[in-house]
Amino acid sequence: MNLNNERTTALHKSPISHLRTRYKIYLALPLSVLLLLKLLVLNFFKGTKLCQIRTGRIGHLFGNMDMFLSLKEKKIIEPPELIFCGERSVCNSVALEMVVQSIPSFKSGLAYSVLYDLLKLFGWTKLLYELPSDQDTVGVLQNQKCHFAVPRCVSQQTSAFLEGFPNRPFFVTILRDQAYLDHILRGNFDYHSHRNSDPVTHFSAVNDFASKHQLNCFRMSAVSNYKLESHFKSVIDYSTKYRNESLDIGLVNECLFFSNSGSGFHSVPKVLRKPMVMVNQVHLNFFGLEALLQIPKKHWYIDEHRFLSFKEIVGSELGYILNANKLKERNIELVENTPEEIFDAHEECYQRLMGNFDSDPEMVNLNEEFKKYYLTDTVTPKFKAPFGEKFMRQNIELFR
Numbered sequence: 001m002n003l004n005n006e007r008t009t010a011l012h013k014s015p016i017s018h019l020r021t022r023y024k025i026y027l028a029l030p031l032s033v034l035l036l037l038k039l040l041v042l043n044f045f046k047g048t049k050l051c052q053i054r055t056g057r058i059g060h061l062f063g064n065m066d067m068f069l070s071l072k073e074k075k076i077i078e079p080p081e082l083i084f085c086g087e088r089s090v091c092n093s094v095a096l097e098m099v100v101q102s103i104p105s106f107k108s109g110l111a112y113s114v115l116y117d118l119l120k121l122f123g124w125t126k127l128l129y130e131l132p133s134d135q136d137t138v139g140v141l142q143n144q145k146c147h148f149a150v151p152r153c154v155s156q157q158t159s160a161f162l163e164g165f166p167n168r169p170f171f172v173t174i175l176r177d178q179a180y181l182d183h184i185l186r187g188n189f190d191y192h193s194h195r196n197s198d199p200v201t202h203f204s205a206v207n208d209f210a211s212k213h214q215l216n217c218f219r220m221s222a223v224s225n226y227k228l229e230s231h232f233k234s235v236i237d238y239s240t241k242y243r244n245e246s247l248d249i250g251l252v253n254e255c256l257f258f259s260n261s262g263s264g265f266h267s268v269p270k271v272l273r274k275p276m277v278m279v280n281q282v283h284l285n286f287f288g289l290e291a292l293l294q295i296p297k298k299h300w301y302i303d304e305h306r307f308l309s310f311k312e313i314v315g316s317e318l319g320y321i322l323n324a325n326k327l328k329e330r331n332i333e334l335v336e337n338t339p340e341e342i343f344d345a346h347e348e349c350y351q352r353l354m355g356n357f358d359s360d361p362e363m364v365n366l367n368e369e370f371k372k373y374y375l376t377d378t379v380t381p382k383f384k385a386p387f388g389e390k391f392m393r394q395n396i397e398l399f400r
Helices: 015-046 056-072 095-101 111-119 154-161 178-182 190-195 197-210 243-256 264-271 309-314 324-330 339-356 359-375 389-394
Strands: 049-053 082-086 170-175 216-220 258-261 276-281 293-296 298-300 334-335
Touching: 015 111, 049 056, 049 111, 056 095, 056 264, 082 111, 111 178, 154 170, 154 243, 170 197, 197 276, 216 243, 243 258, 243 264, 258 264, 258 293, 264 276, 264 334, 293 339, 309 359, 324 334, 339 389, 359 389
Parallel strands: 049 082, 170 216, 170 258, 258 276, 276 293
Antiparallel strands: 298 334
């Protein structure tokens, strides 16, 4: 497959690159006009619309298409005939290839993305089709099959790569830190900083967990300000030494489970239907099928010198806030998980996978109570990852 979209890089593009991109857009304009005429004809006779896939960020690339295909299969939506196109950047060409295999009408090339931008600019939205959100508000993803096949060459490359490491089970972990906001996203994205976590705390916990069970742990990240400590012997710094697009997908596909802290990359294990533990969760009202279990950050309410209960959070707008500045305006500080809490969450995830975890009936009932809070509107996902039981017991007053 020939993918003509420009690849994104780990750093901001140089001024010369921006000029080159702008020049290519000008060259694509005449073709975009011709494509517009073609789309008008198809829309008149067949109702055809143009749909843009968010190819610039892997979370949306996989997540939105996964929801679209699931809703379509369940006949919850009946979209018109669609022509799919991408954005001007591609986060991962392997991921895009996997998605494109499920939608034959995908058109690569700059002209289609320019056409989409023109239609948005001039308000011709009747010719456009917007993909659904990646949030499962109707419970369609529960027990849903995987829509995207990992290419055979990716599996082969991953197997060859793993031969260079001790032959034992492994998991993958990723943590969002400030480097992602500074170097990957354009503009000021500090309002997203509430999803960041302390790398020392996180990696000390996962290293201790991996060492205890003789597991390999691959640290994954597009970019990070944190240099992995040399004494973390069980954590392999894949992100800075070995990373490539194929292995980003292949390692997740082959891992025992995925460990996530605030990263949108969680959509990869989500669509591949891999078990996941999510720590330092913030958006409590926005996660559905993504995890085997989760533990959240705590909300410290400065005005009253206390932690907010999780019922107060999920039962209000606080569970939906996507902006760190909004939390500051409400005098709320987020408190990250401790190394012990992160370790315990990984331990519970692992024991559940091994079939060795004995659930506490009281904690099971408490988790079921929380589901009732999640089911009261049409915005919140209908299937919620349970909270880690040890975290619940140690913070029982916040769950009452």
